[in-house]
Amino acid sequence: MILKRISLFFLFLIAKPLFIYSQNAVLGSESSGIASYYGKKFYGRKTASGEILKKGELTCAHPSLPFGTMLEVTNLANNKWCIVRVNDRGPFRRSRILDVSHDAAELLDMFQSGTAKVKAMVVGDNGVVIITRPESIIENSMNLVGPEEENKIAVINPPNVLKKTVPKPRKKAVKKQTKKKTSPKKAAAKKPSSTTKKK
Numbered sequence: 001m002i003l004k005r006i007s008l009f010f011l012f013l014i015a016k017p018l019f020i021y022s023q024n025a026v027l028g029s030e031s032s033g034i035a036s037y038y039g040k041k042f043y044g045r046k047t048a049s050g051e052i053l054k055k056g057e058l059t060c061a062h063p064s065l066p067f068g069t070m071l072e073v074t075n076l077a078n079n080k081w082c083i084v085r086v087n088d089r090g091p092f093r094r095s096r097i098l099d100v101s102h103d104a105a106e107l108l109d110m111f112q113s114g115t116a117k118v119k120a121m122v123v124g125d126n127g128v129v130i131i132t133r134p135e136s137i138i139e140n141s142m143n144l145v146g147p148e149e150e151n152k153i154a155v156i157n158p159p160n161v162l163k164k165t166v167p168k169p170r171k172k173a174v175k176k177q178t179k180k181k182t183s184p185k186k187a188a189a190k191k192p193s194s195t196t197k198k199k
Contacts, residue, residue, distance in 0.1 A: 028122060030120065030122075031119075031120050033118065035098040035120075036098070037105035037110065038101060047059075048061075048087075048090075053087075055103065058107075060084040061089055061090035062088075062090075068087075068125060070085055071083065072131075075110060077117060084098075084100055097120065098118065
């Protein structure tokens, strides 16, 4: 009886880590808890996945999710969020669910408190994000379009060509004829007489 208990105990010790570390990430699954960030002494060291931990990358340590799982981590105190990739195991405190890198902690704004209550949602696998927020889709599509200077359509004006213009006919200026005042004698002299002699 004692031998059975001892063998079951050792079987449990061997099987539990295999179960935990072979857990598959279910897309869209969420967990919440306390997250912390790596201390300075950990940068430059190898992680459990064999990568070197770098300050400038958005990575995290999770106790059970497979390496390469993409998590959207949201700080519940201020609603700031970022997407991190699992590349390490930890944290090794029961109350914590994640250790995030320096840049991720900066994006989540958790330097003052040192830890933060977070929600972590599985959004991708093997370093590829599959589920994204609607606002990040718009933001990413704007990045695809490029800066505004590049998007402006160049308007090419045609070269200035001298057009041959046909002159419009000018209206003839009509001179007003003014009648000169003449004396009645001169007017009678100029008028032919209406009476002529008949032969």
